[in-house]
Amino acid sequence: MTRLPLVLALATLLASPAAAETTVFPRLSSGDGELIVYSSTDLDTLSPAIADFQVLHPAIEITYVDLDTAELYDSFVAEVDAGAPSADLLLSSAMDLQFKLANDGYAAAHRSSNAESIPDWARWRNHAFGVTFEPAVIVYNRELVPPAHVPNTRFDLLRLIREQADTYRGRIVTYDIEESGVGYLLATQDAVVGGVFGSLLEALGRSQVVLKGNTSEMLEGIAEGRYLIGYNVLGSYAQVWAERNRSIGIVLPSDYTLAISRTAIISAAAQHPQEAHHFLDYLLSVRGQRVLTDKGRLFAVRPEVTGPYSRIGISENRVGPLRSIQLGSGLLVYLDRLKREKFLAPWREGIGRRGREPEGGGAEGGGAAAGQP
Amino acid sequence: MIRALGQRLSLRSKLLLFLGALSLGGTIVLAVAALEYGRRAADQVYDQLLAGSALAIAETVNVIDRKLEADLPYAALDMLSLAPDDRVFYRIAAPGGETITGYSDLPAPETIGVTGHPQFFDATYRGEMVRFGILGRLVVEPAVQGWATVQVGQTRRAREALARSIAFDAITPILALTALALALAWIGVTLALRPLVRVGLDLRLRRPTDLHPVAVPAPHEIELLVDSLNRFMQRLRSNMGTMQSFIAEAAHQIRTPLASLRVQAQTALDEDDPAVLRRSLERIERNAALASRLTHQLLSHAMVVHRGEAVAFEPVRLDEVVRQAIREAVPLAEPGIDIDFRDTADGATVNGDTVMLREAVKNVLDNAVRHGRAGAGGSIVIRLFTDRTDATHCLSVSDGGPGIKEPHRARVFERFQRGSATEAPGSGLGLAIVKSVVDAHGGRVDLTDREGGGLVVTLRFPTLSAGAVPA
Numbered sequence: 001m002t003r004l005p006l007v008l009a010l011a012t013l014l015a016s017p018a019a020a021e022t023t024v025f026p027r028l029s030s031g032d033g034e035l036i037v038y039s040s041t042d043l044d045t046l047s048p049a050i051a052d053f054q055v056l057h058p059a060i061e062i063t064y065v066d067l068d069t070a071e072l073y074d075s076f077v078a079e080v081d082a083g084a085p086s087a088d089l090l091l092s093s094a095m096d097l098q099f100k101l102a103n104d105g106y107a108a109a110h111r112s113s114n115a116e117s118i119p120d121w122a123r124w125r126n127h128a129f130g131v132t133f134e135p136a137v138i139v140y141n142r143e144l145v146p147p148a149h150v151p152n153t154r155f156d157l158l159r160l161i162r163e164q165a166d167t168y169r170g171r172i173v174t175y176d177i178e179e180s181g182v183g184y185l186l187a188t189q190d191a192v193v194g195g196v197f198g199s200l201l202e203a204l205g206r207s208q209v210v211l212k213g214n215t216s217e218m219l220e221g222i223a224e225g226r227y228l229i230g231y232n233v234l235g236s237y238a239q240v241w242a243e244r245n246r247s248i249g250i251v252l253p254s255d256y257t258l259a260i261s262r263t264a265i266i267s268a269a270a271q272h273p274q275e276a277h278h279f280l281d282y283l284l285s286v287r288g289q290r291v292l293t294d295k296g297r298l299f300a301v302r303p304e305v306t307g308p309y310s311r312i313g314i315s316e317n318r319v320g321p322l323r324s325i326q327l328g329s330g331l332l333v334y335l336d337r338l339k340r341e342k343f344l345a346p347w348r349e350g351i352g353r354r355g356r357e358p359e360g361g362g363a364e365g366g367g368a369a370a371g372q373p
Numbered sequence: 374m375i376r377a378l379g380q381r382l383s384l385r386s387k388l389l390l391f392l393g394a395l396s397l398g399g400t401i402v403l404a405v406a407a408l409e410y411g412r413r414a415a416d417q418v419y420d421q422l423l424a425g426s427a428l429a430i431a432e433t434v435n436v437i438d439r440k441l442e443a444d445l446p447y448a449a450l451d452m453l454s455l456a457p458d459d460r461v462f463y464r465i466a467a468p469g470g471e472t473i474t475g476y477s478d479l480p481a482p483e484t485i486g487v488t489g490h491p492q493f494f495d496a497t498y499r500g501e502m503v504r505f506g507i508l509g510r511l512v513v514e515p516a517v518q519g520w521a522t523v524q525v526g527q528t529r530r531a532r533e534a535l536a537r538s539i540a541f542d543a544i545t546p547i548l549a550l551t552a553l554a555l556a557l558a559w560i561g562v563t564l565a566l567r568p569l570v571r572v573g574l575d576l577r578l579r580r581p582t583d584l585h586p587v588a589v590p591a592p593h594e595i596e597l598l599v600d601s602l603n604r605f606m607q608r609l610r611s612n613m614g615t616m617q618s619f620i621a622e623a624a625h626q627i628r629t630p631l632a633s634l635r636v637q638a639q640t641a642l643d644e645d646d647p648a649v650l651r652r653s654l655e656r657i658e659r660n661a662a663l664a665s666r667l668t669h670q671l672l673s674h675a676m677v678v679h680r681g682e683a684v685a686f687e688p689v690r691l692d693e694v695v696r697q698a699i700r701e702a703v704p705l706a707e708p709g710i711d712i713d714f715r716d717t718a719d720g721a722t723v724n725g726d727t728v729m730l731r732e733a734v735k736n737v738l739d740n741a742v743r744h745g746r747a748g749a750g751g752s753i754v755i756r757l758f759t760d761r762t763d764a765t766h767c768l769s770v771s772d773g774g775p776g777i778k779e780p781h782r783a784r785v786f787e788r789f790q791r792g793s794a795t796e797a798p799g800s801g802l803g804l805a806i807v808k809s810v811v812d813a814h815g816g817r818v819d820l821t822d823r824e825g826g827g828l829v830v831t832l833r834f835p836t837l838s839a840g841a842v843p844a
Contacts, residue, residue: 102460103460105460105500105501124458192447329451330447330450330451332461333445333446333447333451334447337474338442338444338473339444339445342444
């Protein structure tokens with residue numbers, strides 16, 4: 001029974017709405033509480049939590065605006081700078097943009113015992129809080145990729161692309177980092193780790209990697225067999241698909257696994273600060289974390305909250321080193337205008353131009369990406 | 374009010390109050406100094422970080438395709454997260470001042486010129502105090518020339534936390550030491566005052582008549598007090614003894630002439646013969662005079678002793694005292710008395726009491742008049758002179774009387790003792806009074822033989838300049 005809304009949710013994801021979708025959760029009792037949330041999270045992932053929150057605070061009406069991460073940042077900053085009404089609470093998987101908002105003074109402090117319980121890496125001052133824990137995984141099609149080919153590390157993936165170039169040409173998918181904030185964040189963090197990433201980028205370019213702006217498109221393509229392997233896919237979405245579709249396989253790279261945390265801030269210019277504090281504290285509470293885990297299919301950031309979705313193997317002995325992306329000033333680097341251009345230029349050069357021409361278009365030859373980082 | 378309170382406040386409270394005020398003031402001063410020091414130290418530490426960041430960024434500033442470019446190194450900003458809770462701002466500007474990248478509205482330094490060395494300043498930005506490091510990079514290219522600037526800022530939280538921690542670390546041992554010092558002072562005062570308490574208890578638990586010395590062992594500091602106390606008690610005891618024997622003797626001395634008066638009066642009452650009656654009355658009159666003189670001498674002695682203890686001394690001219698005494702002690706009408714007064718001391722002045730001194734001189738003169746009359750010519754020679762050898766002013770009175778034989782000389786100064794060879798009436802108190810007065814003035818009295826017979830009484834008083842303090 002509970003799966004019905006999920007299917008509907010996937011359906012809306014497939015539609016890939018470019019414009020913001022606004023959903024209003026009417027208050028359950030009389031009152032005048034109001035809360036405006038800008039979020040990059042799919043509504044049905046968060047709606048169980050919103051419903052549960054409204055059980056605790058029935059007098060609060062919640063307006064939920066679904067935006068992609070860049071849009072969320074831009075419209076919020078524009079509205080606040082113009083003095084226009086805007087969101088009270090922002091929830092985004094683009095940790096870098098959320099951190100920049102907090103760093104630049106757009107966030108209000110939130111102090112509570114729940115806030116204290118968040119791991120240090122997922123928290124900056126009392127202003128930005130990671131709410132979830134989401135590893136970036138390699139997804140593959142179980143039916144089409146033989147077990148011997150399943151890459152456990154980035155080296156495996158690199159070798160696979162080189163050795164089985166014909167099989168995987170145009171069959172590997174990853175984020176279009178110019179379009180997806182999370183994709184950009186993950187790619188830049190890969191670059192920070194360095195090592196294999198340069199070679200991998202080159203190899204992906206050569207194998208005519210396919211670029212997608214959102215996670216669901218990638219997963220859908222893999223499930224349907226159009227793509228064989230997806231790199232740097234958000235594990236939380238992958239897990240939902242894996243449950244629905246037997247052909248989806250998930251690998252947590254054992255050389256290192258990046259993990260992001262969906263980050264929440266309260267606007268310093270919030271018109272409903274009280275409600276925003278209530279909602280943030282709910283998300284950080286054990287009850288809220290449990291609902292996110294059990295019903296929202298996300299992974300809890302609080303270590304003491306466990307559930308079916310925190311048991312998928314997010315423990316270091318199975319996963320290898322976890323690189324949780326730290327909420328800190330390092331995140332500002334790749335947001336720098338010049339730095340972003342410098343980072344995107346070789347990427348575009350190497351894989352971008354071809355990547356956005358799905359299936360084929362490899363006529364320009366793969367050598368162009370060679371020599372680029 | 375405050376003074377009275379200050380005097381009543383216990384020694385311990387006073388000590389703790391002063392020590393407490395001192396350490397409180399000291400701690401405040403130290404805390405301010407330590408915080409300032411900590412702030413400087415923290416700034417030095419974190420300024421290095423800012424400088425490192427700015428230098429790392431400046432290295433990447435370059436001209437590419439006639440445009441100024443920079444490639445922000447990841448570590449340049451990531452290293453600033455060593456201060457995890459601090460906000461970070463940066464700006465890279467072209468020589469013209471236009472922002473290439475970063476926060477274009479960063480405050481500029483007011484006084485600092487941009488050079489190749491990192492410099493630092495504080496400014497408020499986005500609602501918080503921010504420490505900025507600013508650094509120039511000289512660009513010499515055909516397209517772009519001049520100092521490009523790299524400015525990196527960081528809020529002051531970590532600095533303040535470090536400064537506080539440094540200050541706290543510095544202050545904590547001082548506070549602990551202060552507390553220890555106060556506690557030790559408390560204990561020390563208690564221990565130090567314990568002998569005083571013991572002395573107090575020793576005195577309080579005594580019977581009123583117990584005037585034995587305090588035998589409580591006392592530390593050096595209060596030895597003086599205990600010693601003085603003991604001396605005082607000894608004096609009190611001897612004074613009381615003297616007083617008691619004096620009273621007993623005085624009672625005895627007065628009772629005798631009174632009893633004899635009474636007997637003579639009773640005898641006279643039974644007498645019918647006017648001639649015998651008259652003789653009786655004459656005898657009664659003589660005895661009454663004797664008793665009167667005795668009483669006068671007793672009072673005089675008591676007065677001298679009292680004044681010796683109670684009156685503050687002041688400079689007194691001895692010659693005036695002597696003249697006054699002569700006027701009072703030598704009856705004008707007394708025949709056959711020749712007083713020869715010579716003053717060579719030239720205004721001799723001693724520290725003393727006029728009344729006592731006059732009383733002493735009068736008694737010496739009285740003795741001379743009384744006993745000296747029996748001698749040759751009745752000449753009494755008074756000399757006032759200064760003896761420079763022992764820095765005394767001397768008053769000598771010579772009479773032509775029988776003198777006092779050597780063995781008796783020591784005793785004549787005791788009360789109710791009289792020279793042996795005398796039959797003239799006397800109380801036996803005269804020389805005792807003289808001695809009391811001279812003793813009270815820190816002087817000395819000598820008896821010597823006069824050449825050709827007679828007695829010389831010499832009173833010696835320390836000169837003022839000798840500075841002798843009367844005992």
